[in-house]
Amino acid sequence: MVQHQLSTFSQALVAALEDCGATHVVSLPSTETSGLYEVLAQSRLRLVPVCREGEAIGIAAGLYCGGQKPVVMVQNTGFMESGDSVRGLAIPLRIPMPLYIGYRGYKPGGQPMTDTAGIYLEPILKAWGIKYYLVGPDGDIGLVHTGFQEAWETNRPVAVLLAAEQETLT
Amino acid sequence: MMNTLDALKVLAQHRKNEVVIAAMTSNQAWQMISSHELDLPLSGCMGKASSLGLGLALARPDIQVWVVDGDGSLLNNLGTLVTIGNLGPPNLVHFVLHNGVYQVSGGQPLPGEGKFTFCDLARAAGYASTHVVDALEDLETRLPAMLSAPRPALVCLDVKPSKERISSSMASTAKALPRVKAILERSVS
Numbered sequence: 001m002v003q004h005q006l007s008t009f010s011q012a013l014v015a016a017l018e019d020c021g022a023t024h025v026v027s028l029p030s031t032e033t034s035g036l037y038e039v040l041a042q043s044r045l046r047l048v049p050v051c052r053e054g055e056a057i058g059i060a061a062g063l064y065c066g067g068q069k070p071v072v073m074v075q076n077t078g079f080m081e082s083g084d085s086v087r088g089l090a091i092p093l094r095i096p097m098p099l100y101i102g103y104r105g106y107k108p109g110g111q112p113m114t115d116t117a118g119i120y121l122e123p124i125l126k127a128w129g130i131k132y133y134l135v136g137p138d139g140d141i142g143l144v145h146t147g148f149q150e151a152w153e154t155n156r157p158v159a160v161l162l163a164a165e166q167e168t169l170t
Numbered sequence: 171m172m173n174t175l176d177a178l179k180v181l182a183q184h185r186k187n188e189v190v191i192a193a194m195t196s197n198q199a200w201q202m203i204s205s206h207e208l209d210l211p212l213s214g215c216m217g218k219a220s221s222l223g224l225g226l227a228l229a230r231p232d233i234q235v236w237v238v239d240g241d242g243s244l245l246n247n248l249g250t251l252v253t254i255g256n257l258g259p260p261n262l263v264h265f266v267l268h269n270g271v272y273q274v275s276g277g278q279p280l281p282g283e284g285k286f287t288f289c290d291l292a293r294a295a296g297y298a299s300t301h302v303v304d305a306l307e308d309l310e311t312r313l314p315a316m317l318s319a320p321r322p323a324l325v326c327l328d329v330k331p332s333k334e335r336i337s338s339s340m341a342s343t344a345k346a347l348p349r350v351k352a353i354l355e356r357s358v359s
Contacts, residue, residue: 054217061222061225062222064351
């Protein structure tokens with residue numbers, strides 16, 4: 001049952017990214033998108049696997065410079081690691097960079113979070129001036145489009161926080 | 171060991187229409203000898219020149235990409251060797267200026283200096299060819315062969331440390347990226 005739900009979410013996510021016109025998913029795996037690689041293998045999107053999340057920002061910037069439409073998909077822990085690349089590349093160079101971030105530690109309904117990966121995520125995004133949307137357990141997949149389009153309209157990183165799959169796991 | 175500027179002049183003499191992404195110290199030196207429209211200098215964001223170059227090489231297999239990295243910068247993003255080796259772009263040459271110090275911050279020694287080689291690391295990570303050069307005459311003689319060797323290639327250039335302090339600014343990067351992007355868009359085949 002859980003596997004079916006995971007697969008369904010990943011399929012919806014990949015379908016939405018294809019619909020947006022994304023070309024590449026630059027990514028390090030996370031539990032929140034654990035079914036993603038399997039689904040990506042069946043899609044027209046090209047996976048670019050990285051060793052560390054800061055690389056993903058640089059690679060996405062290069063893909064953009066070469067005329068592609070990449071997205072970055074990482075966990076919140078890795079997003080924090082990528083901070084200097086977001087600060088030093090994506091923001092000052094005005095690169096449209098949709099960021100799909102697995103929201104480790106998320107608790108629905110305003111319940112207090114205990115995982116600092118979750119606690120610090122939204123304050124960090126606010127501090128860096130990065131607009132974000134939450135795809136929670138109700139899974140409003142339309143926000144995948146919203147984040148993508150807004151990144152391209154504003155030439156900035158825009159984050160979509162993925163909490164849906166984690167909730168099916170807990 | 172070579173003087174950095176002399177070594178880069180040799181590279182510039184052999185450069186055709188490659189996009190050149192130079193980082194940190196090498197960026198400042200490269201800008202002193204080149205004003206090519208496909209120069210993409212990267213100041214700041216230490217270590218990410220090779221990632222930017224990889225993305226560009228993947229996006230445009232029809233163009234050639236040179237990354238001119240620093241040794242401290244490469245150590246700052248060492249996983250990039252595995253990422254590049256894994257994806258194996260056949261249009262990427264990764265130069266590393268090896269002077270053994272963090273030149274931008276005043277010449278402090280790099281961790282592990284002398285205990286490993288970048289060529290060994292790159293070879294183990296899957297680069298198709300690796301090369302090391304420590305003399306200018308050698309570079310002048312061997313560069314054409316290195317540029318036609320299997321890629322991705324890593325070319326380690328042993329250069330002398332300098333006491334000169336380097337300042338960096340993202341302003342030149344912000345100007346260059348849209349220019350390079352526009353030129354590449356016009357050249358889509």
